[in-house]
Amino acid sequence: MQLNGSDILMECLLEQGVDTVFGYPGGAVLNIYDALYKYSDRITHILTAHEQGAAHAADGFARATGKVGVCIATSGPGATNLVTGIATAYMDSIPVVAITGNVSVEQLGRDSFQEIDITGITMPITKHNFIVKDINQLAPTVRAAFEIAQSGRPGPVLIDIPKDISAAVTDYTPAPASQKRPVPPPKEPRIKKALEIIATCERPLIYFGGGVISSGAEELLMRFATEQDIPVCASMMGLGGFDPSNPLWLGMVGMHGTAAANLAAKECDALFVCGARFSDRVAGDRKGFAPNAKVIHIDIDHAEFDKNVATAVRIGGELKTVLAAFCDRSEPHLHTAWVNLVTGRKKDAFVPMQDPEEMPDPRAILHSLRTLVDDETVIATDVGQHQMWTAQHFEVRRPRRLLTSGGLGTMGYGVGAAIGAQCGTKHKRTVLITGDGSFHMNCNELATLVSYNLPVTVLVFDNRVLGMVRQWQKVFYDRRFSATDPERATDFVKLAAAYGCRGLSMNTASEIEAVLRDALSGEGPVVVDCRLSKDVNVLPMIPPGKTVDSMIETME
Amino acid sequence: MNTKKQVFSVLAENNPGVLLRVTGLFSRRGFNIDSLVACNTENPAVSRITVVVTGDEGVFTQVIRQLFKLEEIIKVEMLALDECTASEMLLVKVATDDAKERTALLKLVQSYGGRVLDIGEATVTLELTGESGEVDAFITGLEPFGIREMARSGITVLQRGDTTIHDYMI
Numbered sequence: 001m002q003l004n005g006s007d008i009l010m011e012c013l014l015e016q017g018v019d020t021v022f023g024y025p026g027g028a029v030l031n032i033y034d035a036l037y038k039y040s041d042r043i044t045h046i047l048t049a050h051e052q053g054a055a056h057a058a059d060g061f062a063r064a065t066g067k068v069g070v071c072i073a074t075s076g077p078g079a080t081n082l083v084t085g086i087a088t089a090y091m092d093s094i095p096v097v098a099i100t101g102n103v104s105v106e107q108l109g110r111d112s113f114q115e116i117d118i119t120g121i122t123m124p125i126t127k128h129n130f131i132v133k134d135i136n137q138l139a140p141t142v143r144a145a146f147e148i149a150q151s152g153r154p155g156p157v158l159i160d161i162p163k164d165i166s167a168a169v170t171d172y173t174p175a176p177a178s179q180k181r182p183v184p185p186p187k188e189p190r191i192k193k194a195l196e197i198i199a200t201c202e203r204p205l206i207y208f209g210g211g212v213i214s215s216g217a218e219e220l221l222m223r224f225a226t227e228q229d230i231p232v233c234a235s236m237m238g239l240g241g242f243d244p245s246n247p248l249w250l251g252m253v254g255m256h257g258t259a260a261a262n263l264a265a266k267e268c269d270a271l272f273v274c275g276a277r278f279s280d281r282v283a284g285d286r287k288g289f290a291p292n293a294k295v296i297h298i299d300i301d302h303a304e305f306d307k308n309v310a311t312a313v314r315i316g317g318e319l320k321t322v323l324a325a326f327c328d329r330s331e332p333h334l335h336t337a338w339v340n341l342v343t344g345r346k347k348d349a350f351v352p353m354q355d356p357e358e359m360p361d362p363r364a365i366l367h368s369l370r371t372l373v374d375d376e377t378v379i380a381t382d383v384g385q386h387q388m389w390t391a392q393h394f395e396v397r398r399p400r401r402l403l404t405s406g407g408l409g410t411m412g413y414g415v416g417a418a419i420g421a422q423c424g425t426k427h428k429r430t431v432l433i434t435g436d437g438s439f440h441m442n443c444n445e446l447a448t449l450v451s452y453n454l455p456v457t458v459l460v461f462d463n464r465v466l467g468m469v470r471q472w473q474k475v476f477y478d479r480r481f482s483a484t485d486p487e488r489a490t491d492f493v494k495l496a497a498a499y500g501c502r503g504l505s506m507n508t509a510s511e512i513e514a515v516l517r518d519a520l521s522g523e524g525p526v527v528v529d530c531r532l533s534k535d536v537n538v539l540p541m542i543p544p545g546k547t548v549d550s551m552i553e554t555m556e
Numbered sequence: 557m558n559t560k561k562q563v564f565s566v567l568a569e570n571n572p573g574v575l576l577r578v579t580g581l582f583s584r585r586g587f588n589i590d591s592l593v594a595c596n597t598e599n600p601a602v603s604r605i606t607v608v609v610t611g612d613e614g615v616f617t618q619v620i621r622q623l624f625k626l627e628e629i630i631k632v633e634m635l636a637l638d639e640c641t642a643s644e645m646l647l648v649k650v651a652t653d654d655a656k657e658r659t660a661l662l663k664l665v666q667s668y669g670g671r672v673l674d675i676g677e678a679t680v681t682l683e684l685t686g687e688s689g690e691v692d693a694f695i696t697g698l699e700p701f702g703i704r705e706m707a708r709s710g711i712t713v714l715q716r717g718d719t720t721i722h723d724y725m726i
Contacts, residue, residue, distance in 0.1 A: 128628075
């Protein structure tokens with residue numbers, strides 16, 4: 001069948017099961033958009049306000065559904081606007097295929113209008129990228145991109161398509177969807193060594209990360225933890241991978257993790273690391289984290305072994321395979337004294353005692369929200385204090401239900417991610433928790449929420465300051481609040497109205513539940529301006545580079 | 557940790573940009589390149605990159621594991637220098653003003669097994685191929701004459717004996 005490059009691209013996307021793409025048109029992708037017009041009955045294109053929003057939406061779609069997210073942008077500025085979104089996906093190992101247009105092959109390298117070397121720019125933030133200079137390579141390239149994005153440790157792949165390639169005609173032969181590459185089985189001697197440790201350790205701890213989510217290993221993780229009676233903590237990327245109501249759950253570990261989790265890490269004699277990478281936000285002091293433990297590191301990416309923390313046993317492979325081997329080949333154990341010790345340090349969920357006329361406490365909002373949404377509701381966040389409060393105080397009970405930029409820490413991630421999640425899950429509502437700082441970065445995507453009438457509730461934790469940076473200035477810079485109190489006069493309710501979106505405000509503690517109920521009902525998007533005190537801090541906090549011994553628990 | 561030099565032989569798909577992917581990886585991970593040589597191989601679809609890295613064992617392990625994450629990398633081998641033949645090429649332009657000096661220079665070149673490639677009015681251009689230490693010594697010997705310009709290729713290595721990179725298991 002003879003087709004042009006743009007139609008071949010559509011056919012290849014359909015081969016991969018793609019039904020939704022996020023993007024923004026432009027000169028170099030006119031041919032591709034012409035094909036999107038033709039294929040609009042089979043591929044839904046969501047037009048964002050800015051390409052960055054499209055990249056975050058593809059990422060949010062992928063995180064929420066487990067499928068590959070797809071975004072499309074034109075050459076030059078369209079392509080560079082994707083960069084932050086691609087980097088966000090790369091740092092959190094999210095499978096995204098980004099498609100950019102470029103000037104015609106003949107015009108490449110001549111500084112043509114809207115020409116940019118996007119493969120050069122995105123080399124360090126993609127698993128791999130391609131520029132297609134031969135129409136016959138287009139279909140194989142798209143198939144390879146989907147294979148690479150999903151295989152092993154997932155991540156973004158970019159395909160740059162010059163304009164003449166999207167017009168050129170060649171023969172198209174259908175092919176089945178790309179498969180993940182098989183992962184070699186874990187090495188038997190390593191499994192044996194780990195089994196010995198499982199049988200003999202006295203104070204074991206499981207620390208898991210996003211790898212549990214991306215590999216779908218949550219059930220095996222639960223089985224391993226409960227059969228072996230091992231307490232469990234997670235990085236922020238892992239939240240949702242373990243039932244927080246299970247008595248073995250210690251909470252998030254690391255800088256803003258619980259004292260219970262961090263103390264358990266300090267005291268354990270065996271640390272089972274499942275799909276996590278000892279980021280500096282978990283192991284601030286790499287040598288002081290789990291100093292007494294034999295580290296058993298399980299990861300699909302061999303480059304993670306010994307990168308940050310030295311391991312006793314490295315097990316490269318599929319997490320599910322390894323955990324299944326652990327479960328099937330070890331006798332159940334009890335570590336009663338140890339479990340009682342570490343779980344006994346868990347504090348009851350924080351319930352702020354508030355005067356009803358006070359400004360609402362962010363933690364109280366999150367507790368109230370938890371009672372009002374079901375477990376399948378996707379919660380997206382931006383980056384800052386509101387993000388940490390969400391991680392600490394909103395119990396995520398299912399995998400893929402907390403979307404947050406962990407590795408890159410991208411302020412402005414949230415609205416795009418919520419758009420992607422809502423389009424992917426089609427759940428009755430998605431909730432974005434953002435801060436006034438983050439929301440100012442990409443609130444233009446309200447336009448997208450309104451265009452598609454997406455049921456997304458945006459809770460703006462509005463303390464009028466750049467709270468997280470300000471908190472660091474309090475602790476480490478002697479309260480010199482440089483550029484963190486912008487004195488903006490933005491009225492978020494009016495801003496919502498200007499975009500054609502419903503806007504609500506929450507000014508006192510007494511209003512929390514009623515306003516949330518209102519904001520979670522009805523159709524379409526809602527923005528809630530939650531006016532908070534600027535002096536609520538994210539606690540506890542382990543200063544960067546330090547251990548739990550330096551944990552700060554109170555702050556003015 | 558002990559810092560030392562280590563040679564890596566890397567086979568990569570011979571695609572445009574593959575060298576940039578490798579050097580970009582080294583730069584962003586902070587691996588120190590002492591020398592790097594990229595060239596074609598007996599198979600036109602494959603490039604061979606020989607790279608010397610300064611670091612400790614932890615760095616060398618990361619070099620291998622990170623390189624393998626690049627799509628186009630086919631093989632990475634850490635080679636012990638004493639199990640290899642290693643060689644690099646030097647081209648050097650040396651000042652020679654008078655005939656007497658020129659005679660002394662040519663003697664030096666001969667003793668190292670170098671070659672004279674070109675003779676100008678006030679300079680001679682020489683070539684030497686050999687192990688890095690030999691090349692270093694040759695340069696030291698040339699210094700009194702006045703080195704005008706030089707270019708070193710960086711080292712390339714192959715295993716001694718019948719072993720080839722294709723014999724190694726990943």
